[in-house]
Amino acid sequence: MNQTFFIDYAAIFMNAPVGMCVAIDRTIVACNRALEEMFGHDPQTLHGCSFAVLYPTMDEFLRTGDRVTAMLDRTGRYSDERIMRRRDGDLFWCHVTGCLSGTRDSAGPTIWTFEDVSMTRPVTAQLTPREREIAAFLVEGKTSKVIARSVNLSPRTVEMHRARMMKKFGAATALELAYRLAGAAA
Structure with a gap:
């Protein structure tokens, strides 16, 4: 043909x-x-x-x-x-x-x-601009050290932002936070 x-x-x-x-x-x-x-x-x-x-x-x-x-x-x-x-x-x-x-x-x-991708990953907690930036790296599985280098912060500061997000999402572990940020049930 x-x-x-x-x-x-x-x-x-x-x-x-x-x-x-x-x-x-x-x-x-x-x-x-x-x-x-x-x-x-x-x-x-x-x-x-x-x-x-x-x-x-x-x-x-x-x-x-x-x-x-x-x-x-x-x-x-x-x-x-x-x-x-x-x-x-x-x-x-x-x-x-x-x-x-x-x-x-x-x-x-x-x-x-x-x-x-909001149908599978809804925005469910009020995040600050910096938390949104860090959340994008967390759903990719990046470590605090890698995130810190990427956004010009110290790893400790990244961990503080992660801790605040864990509280906002009611997540007990970093893995649970990543699941919640990704819109999955932990």
Whole structure:
């Protein structure tokens, strides 16, 4: 069967089942409907916006950007799960993946996907911005020492944040906290 098919990449992008966007220097230059709907924005309103509008706080946007930029410059790819913010202020867990597009410069064109994982990982406790940042590492199974290096804190400070989160989630152990952060029953 030698049939030739026309592939409409623009339609595929716009109708993909996950949120997608193209960004330059952390500014959205194009995004699909799924991304707009996931974050509660009207069509076309995210175009030209900084990724900052998707983060709970400006501080989280800046700190995450430092990590993302370093990883993109080093490997050309980035992936994590983090707490993001919808337009109405609701917080939710989101799996974010990105890669460079044709250059080796993280300020150049990048392609991003966003998947809402809040159905399996609800945000159930009120966390501070720093706790949200540390929680993202904890669900990946990172140790206090690794987290501390990644966020420029001492391991003891990371352990203090972990202890506060254990209290907020009613977790008796670090493993139970990781399960609760991941949305699983311990």
